[in-house]
Amino acid sequence: xxxxxxxxxxxxxxxxxxxxxxxxxxxxxxxxxxxxxxxxxxxxxxxxxxxxxxxxxxxxxxxxxxxxxxxxxxxxxxxxxxxxxxxxxxxxxxxxxxxxxxxxxxxxxxxxxxxxxxxxxxxxxxxxxxxxxxxxxxxxxxxxxxxxxxxxxxxxxxxxxxxxxxxxxxxxxxxxxxxxxxxxxxxxxxxxxxxxxxxxxxxxxxxxxxxxxxxxxxxxxxxxxxxxxxxxxxxxxxxxxxxxxxxxxxxxxxxxxxxxxxxxxxxxxxxxxxxxxxxxxxxxxxxxxxxxxxxxxxxxxxxxxxxxxxxxxxxxxxxxxxxxxxxxxxxxxxxxxxxxxxxxxxxxxxxxxxxxxxxxxxxxxxxxxxxxxxxxxxxxxxxxxxxxxxxxxxxxxxxxxxxxxxxxxxxxxxxxxxxxxxxxxxxxxxxxxxxxxxxxxxxxxxxxxxxxxxxxxxxxxxxxxxxxxxxxxx
Amino acid sequence: xxxxxxxxxxxxxxxxxxxxxxxxxxxxxxxxxxxxxxxxxxxxxxxxxxxxxxxxxxxxxxxxxxxxxxxxxxxxxxxxxxxxxxxxxxxxxxxxxxxxxxxxxxxxxxxxxxxxxxxxxxxxxxxxxxxxxxxxxxxxxxxxxxxxxxxxxxxxxxxxxxxxxxxxxxxxxxxxxxxxxxxxxxxxxxxxxxxxxxxxxxxxxxxxxxxxxxxxxxxxxxxxxxxxxxxxxxxxxxxxxxxxxxxxxxxxxxxxxxxxxxxxxxxxxxxxxxxxxxxxxxxxxxxxxxxxxxxxxxxxxxxxxxxxxxxxxxxxxxxxxxxxxxxxxxxxxxxxxxxxxxxxxxxxxxxxxxxxxxxxxxxxxxxxxxxxxxxxxxxxxxxxxxxxxxxxxxxxxxxxxxxxxxxxxxxxxxxxxxxxxxxxxxxxxxxxxxxxxxxxxxxxxxxxxxxxxxxxxxxxxxxxxxxxx
Numbered sequence: 001x002x003x004x005x006x007x008x009x010x011x012x013x014x015x016x017x018x019x020x021x022x023x024x025x026x027x028x029x030x031x032x033x034x035x036x037x038x039x040x041x042x043x044x045x046x047x048x049x050x051x052x053x054x055x056x057x058x059x060x061x062x063x064x065x066x067x068x069x070x071x072x073x074x075x076x077x078x079x080x081x082x083x084x085x086x087x088x089x090x091x092x093x094x095x096x097x098x099x100x101x102x103x104x105x106x107x108x109x110x111x112x113x114x115x116x117x118x119x120x121x122x123x124x125x126x127x128x129x130x131x132x133x134x135x136x137x138x139x140x141x142x143x144x145x146x147x148x149x150x151x152x153x154x155x156x157x158x159x160x161x162x163x164x165x166x167x168x169x170x171x172x173x174x175x176x177x178x179x180x181x182x183x184x185x186x187x188x189x190x191x192x193x194x195x196x197x198x199x200x201x202x203x204x205x206x207x208x209x210x211x212x213x214x215x216x217x218x219x220x221x222x223x224x225x226x227x228x229x230x231x232x233x234x235x236x237x238x239x240x241x242x243x244x245x246x247x248x249x250x251x252x253x254x255x256x257x258x259x260x261x262x263x264x265x266x267x268x269x270x271x272x273x274x275x276x277x278x279x280x281x282x283x284x285x286x287x288x289x290x291x292x293x294x295x296x297x298x299x300x301x302x303x304x305x306x307x308x309x310x311x312x313x314x315x316x317x318x319x320x321x322x323x324x325x326x327x328x329x330x331x332x333x334x335x336x337x338x339x340x341x342x343x344x345x346x347x348x349x350x351x352x353x354x355x356x357x358x359x360x361x362x363x364x365x366x367x368x369x370x371x372x373x374x375x376x377x378x379x380x381x382x383x384x385x386x387x388x389x390x391x392x393x394x395x396x397x398x399x400x401x402x403x404x405x406x407x408x409x410x411x412x413x414x415x416x417x418x419x420x421x422x423x424x425x426x427x428x429x430x431x432x433x434x435x436x437x438x439x440x441x442x443x444x445x446x447x448x449x450x451x452x453x454x455x456x457x458x459x460x461x462x463x464x465x466x467x468x469x470x471x472x473x474x
Numbered sequence: 475x476x477x478x479x480x481x482x483x484x485x486x487x488x489x490x491x492x493x494x495x496x497x498x499x500x501x502x503x504x505x506x507x508x509x510x511x512x513x514x515x516x517x518x519x520x521x522x523x524x525x526x527x528x529x530x531x532x533x534x535x536x537x538x539x540x541x542x543x544x545x546x547x548x549x550x551x552x553x554x555x556x557x558x559x560x561x562x563x564x565x566x567x568x569x570x571x572x573x574x575x576x577x578x579x580x581x582x583x584x585x586x587x588x589x590x591x592x593x594x595x596x597x598x599x600x601x602x603x604x605x606x607x608x609x610x611x612x613x614x615x616x617x618x619x620x621x622x623x624x625x626x627x628x629x630x631x632x633x634x635x636x637x638x639x640x641x642x643x644x645x646x647x648x649x650x651x652x653x654x655x656x657x658x659x660x661x662x663x664x665x666x667x668x669x670x671x672x673x674x675x676x677x678x679x680x681x682x683x684x685x686x687x688x689x690x691x692x693x694x695x696x697x698x699x700x701x702x703x704x705x706x707x708x709x710x711x712x713x714x715x716x717x718x719x720x721x722x723x724x725x726x727x728x729x730x731x732x733x734x735x736x737x738x739x740x741x742x743x744x745x746x747x748x749x750x751x752x753x754x755x756x757x758x759x760x761x762x763x764x765x766x767x768x769x770x771x772x773x774x775x776x777x778x779x780x781x782x783x784x785x786x787x788x789x790x791x792x793x794x795x796x797x798x799x800x801x802x803x804x805x806x807x808x809x810x811x812x813x814x815x816x817x818x819x820x821x822x823x824x825x826x827x828x829x830x831x832x833x834x835x836x837x838x839x840x841x842x843x844x845x846x847x848x849x850x851x852x853x854x855x856x857x858x859x860x861x862x863x864x865x866x867x868x869x870x871x872x873x874x875x876x877x878x879x880x881x882x883x884x885x886x887x888x889x890x891x892x893x894x895x896x897x898x899x900x901x902x903x904x905x906x907x908x909x910x911x912x913x914x915x916x917x918x919x920x921x922x923x924x925x926x927x928x929x930x931x932x933x934x935x936x937x938x939x940x941x942x943x
Contacts, residue, residue: 023546027558079496085552087608091500141554144611 008418009392010410012150012399013093013101014339015298015362015370019083019110020137028133029113033126036114043120043226044111049248050232051108054263056252068368069437075373080366083107086141086149092365093148096375097419099396099410102150102177102339103142104215104297105134107367115154117185121223124187128156132167139174146175147409152213153179157187158201165204172208177403178295179205181212181276186221193276194283194468202289211293211337211403212280218299219272228262235259271456273299278311279464281331284323290335293402297339298364302346302448305353307457308332314461321469332358337402340394342371342442348382350448356390360399369442376419378438381430388421481886482860483878484847485617485867486560486568487807488765488830488838492550492577493604501600502580506593509581516587516693517578522716523699524575527727529720536905542841547834550574553608557615559833563843564887566864566878569617569644569765569807570609571682572601574835582621584652588690591654595623599634606641614877619645619680624654625668632671639675644871645763646672648679648744653688660744661751661936669757678761678805678871685767686740695730699723739924741767745796745804746779747932752791754799761870765807766832770814770916773821775925776800782929789937800826805870808862810839810910816850818916819858827862828870837910842902844887849898849906856889 022041026034068076082089093101106116113130114122122130131154142149153171158164164182171179182201183190191197205212232255239254240247277296286292311328324331333355340347341362351359361379364370371378383391396414400407438444495514499507535543549556560568573583580597581589589597598621609616620638625631631649638646649668650657658664672679706722707715745764754760779796792799801823808815809830819827829847832838839846851859864882868875906912 021545021548021552021555023548024555024558027561078494081494081548081552082496084548084555085494087604088494088496088551091497094500137554 007421008414009421010396010414010418011098012396013098013363014360015341016101016103016365017107017367018103019107021084021110025113028137029129033129036122036126046233047118047229048108050229053232053236053252053255054260056249057255057260060253071373072437076368080109082366083110094417097417099413099418100148100150102152104152105154117217117220118225120226124157124159131156135171143174147406150177152177155180155182155184158182161200165200168204168208168210172210178211178213181214184218186219193279202285202292206289206292211295213295213297214273214276216273216298228259232259271453271460275460278328278461281328282322282324282468286331286335287325292335294336295339298341301338301340301354301359302350304338306451306454310454318465337398342369343382344444344446345382346448356393357398359394361395374434377430377434380424380427383424480889481882482889483864483882483886484565485864486565486831487828488809489568489570489833490574490835491570492574493601494551494577497604498580501604502596506596509589509593519700520585520696521575523696526699526703526720526723529717538841539905543836547576549834550577561885564885566881566886567615567617569619571619572621584684584687585692587693591624591626598623613642614874617644622647622649622651625649628667632667635671635675635677639677643677645678645680648681651685653686660747669753669760673757673760678763681741681744681764683741683766695727699727739921739928743928746929749796749799750790750792750936754803755793760803762804763807766809769806769808769822770818774919774922778922786933805866810837811850812912812914813850814916824858824861825866828867829863845898845902846906848892848895851892
């Protein structure tokens with residue numbers, strides 16, 4: 001090893017997405033679901049079009065602008081095929097200095113097989129089959145390099161617990177590192193996560209080392225979103241008198257305020273995805289399964305310190321009524337790794353409050369809001385002035401420790417592709433237009449949330465406590 | 475098992491793959507990166523120009539075909555998608571070649587502008603590395619053939635053949651697919667180490683359509699089509715504007731491509747050059763695979779070559795007749811096989827023919843391979859069907875038959891399906907005719923006079939070379 005400045009950083013990104021091309025859907029689904037495919041293909045045109053119309057309407061209102069950085073635009077015109085082409089994906093990792101990366105389901109350009117919160121409701125069986133199909137395709141596609149592709153599974157409705165546990169064993173045998181938490185998508189009969197119903201599931205995950213991932217979108221009822229998507233599409237199609245793409249975009253102004261409000265709320269103001277964390281903590285799941293890993297992802301980290309302080313306080317008041325043996329912030333330190341997807345400047349500044357050993361940077365490749373294809377520039381600016389040891393932890397060492405990755409193997413890869421510490425520290429200032437693009441696409445310069453949503457959190461927390469107290473008194 | 479339930483092992487002799495442009499820099503040394511902006515621009519011009527040419531021709535498409543080609547062609551670079559397309563069409567294994575207009579190639583294809591010999595060499599190596607990375611996990615089903623460089627450095631060329639063999643490639647494009655002025659003809663002793671390396675490693679020689687084209691020869695015509703439409707569109711390069719002015723394409727480029735595709739015999743020439751110069755005598759295990767250059771001209775041509783050989787026998791290094799080498803060293807790839815070619819199978823040689831899909835080219839059988847096979851092979855006896863659809867390739871390339879039979883048991887068409895699948899819809903047959911010339915009459919002896927001129931030239935050169943030794 002040369003001088004310290006020449007040291008190559010091992011970067012493990014905590015966020016990326018993959019998806020099955022439409023042409024493969026039939027291949028991975030049992031035949032009895034094939035009659036749903038024409039409708040699913042249709043949804044898969046409606047959904048991305050509606051989302052684009054929503055953005056276009058916001059642009060008209062001046063609420064945001066979808067004028068994008070030319071390199072970003074170029075990358076997204078065809079470069080997103082790394083979603084399904086593993087060689088292309090590896091090259092995009094190499095170019096950005098990423099030794100390994102967590103892979104999740106979900107990208108609007110390819111859609112998902114009934115198991116995503118953006119899908120129309122096709123019922124529980126199709127959802128179950130779609131989730132299984134995603135896992136099989138993912139294994140077929142990325143299985144040759146699970147040292148670098150840290151694959152996480154899709155989750156079904158979990159109506160049959162034996163089958164759900166068998167699937168956990170299947171993914172563990174195929175080198176997966178995690179699974180979406182049950183309840184990413186919900187159905188009316190699904191028990192809450194603190195219910196003993198889930199014990200065999202937590203046990204299987206703890207035993208096999210499969211981490212529980214709570215990704216943005218968590219907690220959405222099957223089919224809840226799609227009517228709003230359809231509404232945007234239908235309204236604009238009516239105004240345009242056509243479903244021709246150009247005609248639709250020319251009539252984006254027809255998108256109603258109600259529709260826009262729904263998606264703003266859905267993305268920015270709902271705390272459903274935060275709830276499983278305290279449900280598992282207070283429900284004593286981490287006491288019964290001390291090796292269970294929990295990974296909140298792409299739901300930001302700036303709310304974590306205030307929320308943990310609040311739950312700690314509430315826990316102190318009610319500790320006799322809940323199964324938990326330790327303070328929530330204690331479980332956070334021992335069982336959680338928060339993914340700072342396209343990390344905001346404010347989140348880097350809050351790193352000591354969040355826990356320098358409990359966070360990992362994520363690219364969110366290849367989503368439009370992610371750092372790709374500008375990860376190096378993003379890191380240079382976001383981590384300016386951060387000491388080397390903290391840099392190593394947040395960019396890679398935390399993930400290596402948490403998931404038990406093969407450090408020697410990743411160090412070997414990083415020697416070839418990783419950025420040097422010097423490059424990150426002295427790469428020079430990042431161009432203003434690029435910073436502006438980071439802000440536009442990923443909210444890079446947003447102030448920290450801190451206690452803005454604390455009232456809502458408190459309300460949900462109280463409801464959970466009550467339910468837990470009742471369960472506890474059984 | 476009922477005979478009709480037997481699953482056919484289908485080995486297709488023709489498909490294409492390409493490196494996505496996002497990967498070009500990854501597979502090329504950095505000193506060639508400065509050429510990439512220009513190559514990317516070419517890669518917009520080329521497919522646009524070819525579409526403009528087709529647009530003027532007023533081709534209409536079958537809806538399933540149009541749907542498949544809208545975005546289903548990503549099997550070009552995604553191996554899981556490709557495998558599913560093979561499974562769906564009942565193809566157990568398939569030869570993979572370079573070249574598709576939608577992704578372009580890195581300097582080493584006849585459709586590229588002339589970027590010089592070094593870039594060509596680097597691009598061919600880049601293609602081979604990418605193909606190994608992408609398809610290497612399943613080489614029993616992906617029968618990859620290597621791209622070929624300018625072969626200026628014979629040691630490096632031989633090393634590359636050994637690299638391919640180490641990476642389980644099945645074949646390599648024959649030198650001269652793309653040509654440069656200093657390249658010796660195929661009968662020159664310059665190539666001796668190359669043939670030796672291919673024979674020793676079991677790498678077959680592939681002569682694909684387009685063979686024998688000078689580097690950069692096609693490009694000016696492509697650029698001309700694009701420019702003339704651009705001018706007519708008032709300088710706009712917007713796709714819609716260009717296509718609104720596709721009428722501006724003149725007859726010359728149409729004739730050029732018609733000649734290039736249909737009337738040149740360059741790609742036939744290496745066959746008799748190797749035969750007459752005794753290459754197959756010195757290297758009896760060398761395999762030769764002419765592909766996507768049709769097979770309907772073969773019987774008349776072999777007949778002519780045999781006579782020419784008899785007449786000059788004493789002056790030529792060859793010890794056997796051309797039709798004899800044809801039987802022992804050749805496997806002909808009948809891409810999107812035509813009705814008349816199936817009819818001529820006994821003249822061509824039932825043991826020397828191999829069906830090919832040409833996946834995922836627009837002229838190919840995909841996504842209608844099952845229908846294509848049903849119609850084309852109607853009434854062909856079972857044993858002949860087995861040979862032309864798979865057993866010939868298994869024997870010729872020495873493939874793992876047990877492994878392929880196991881795959882075929884899962885995905886292969888039954889003999890019953892091919893023989894009694896019912897008539898194929900008229901609109902599909904019409905579409906086959908339009909996209910792949912499925913119903914064209916046989917060429918027969920139509921171009922023998924052109925062949926004759928080329929053969930005479932080669933025989934004279936060979937006699938001179940023989941005398942000079």
